[in-house]
Amino acid sequence: MDLSGIARLDLNLLVPLEALLRERSVTRAAARLGLGQPALSASLAKLRRHFHDDLLQRVGNSYVLTPLAVQLSHRLTYALEAIGQVFDDQIPFDPSEVDREFTLLASDFATATIGGAIADLLHHTAPHAQLRMSRFDLNSVMLGRTDLVEAVDGLVLPHGFVSGLPYVDVFSDRWMAIVSSNNLTVGDRLTDEDVTKLSWVVTYRDAAISSAAEWSLRLHGIEVTASIVVDSFLVLPALVADSNRAAFIESRLVPRAVAAGDVRAVELPGERSPLVEALWWHPSRTDDPAHTWFRAVVVEAGRLVSDSR
Known part of the structure; x- marks a missing residue:
């Protein structure tokens, strides 16, 4: 020009x-x-x-x-x-004119739960926008690597793993377990003894990290013996089927796990605290009109999947 x-x-x-x-x-x-x-x-x-x-x-x-x-x-x-x-610091934001990629770091559980709903909302309100949902290194997140969050639009993760970042709750779930369909040694609800005798497939675990379900059992003096550690929830049925193994799983994934075959869902002993998945983001994005709108899209996606249950 x-x-x-x-x-x-x-x-x-x-x-x-x-x-x-x-x-x-x-x-x-x-x-x-x-x-x-x-x-x-x-x-x-x-x-x-x-x-x-x-x-x-x-x-x-x-x-x-x-x-x-x-x-x-x-x-x-x-x-x-x-x-x-x-010269207006509040430039009107029009989603229909957005032509960019929104990136979220999320587990495959979160991706499977709300990824489709987010993509559908984007398609209807911002048809030129794209969604990317990528895996993350939980250790790096817990070490306070805020640069990882700064480079993306947000992190979908339950409470208890990250602090010091702004967030908004997206959806909630509860923990259950899956065992092999031919494992007749346990009923529809595990006992404390069942938990200690079973060999467990656990997710996103190391010396400093374990799931909320594990922590809750540990607080009641129930220890979990892990034989396999994976960074994926969707592979759990394949690792549990036709074995004496069990795995903690979110209830929203139970139908998918059972449909995969050769596993059944069982309740955990006692009362478990709900699992609340939240969207966390870098403070520098809080007042960005595009990011404010995208956060609302993610929250609406969480509402839609919650209402569909």
Whole structure:
């Protein structure tokens, strides 16, 4: 874009021009702008020299717009609105004009639960936007690697793993377990003894990390013996089927797990605290209009999957 012509213009004349054309009177335009009449008369003289046109012509005791001034009055409305938006720190956000990729770090459980709902909402409200849901390194998140969150639009993770970041709750679930369909040594609800005797497939676990279900059992003196550790919930049925193993699983994944075959769902002993999945984001994105809108989309996706149960 060649801005050399614009650079030579006195853009301070735009506001006086709009007032003069609207009021069709130097006196009324000056009063509207809070300026003295001589100052506005000087602006009108500059405008007449620039356009080589009177702009305002006296007819009897009043002024009328010249044909050029009529054309300018229509252009001015759009020009001043556009300039106002440039300097407005609250630029209107239109989702339909979004053409970018939104990235979330999430487990395969969260992706399977709300990924489709988020994508559907984006398709209807921001058809040019894309969604990327990627896996994350939980150890890095717990070590406070805020740079990981800063580089994406958010992290979908239950409470208890991260702190110091703004968040909004998205959906809740509860913990259950799956065992092999041919494991007849346990009933529909595990006992404390069952938990200790079974060999467990656990997710996202190391010396410092374990699931909320494990922590809850441990607080009641029940220890879990892990034989396999995986960073995926969707592979649990394959590792439990036709074995003496068991796995903690979110209740929303139970139908998918049972449909995979050769496993059945059982209740855990005692009462478990609910699992609350939240969207966490870097503070620098809090006031970004696009991110504010996207957070609302994620929350709405959580509401939709909750209502569908």
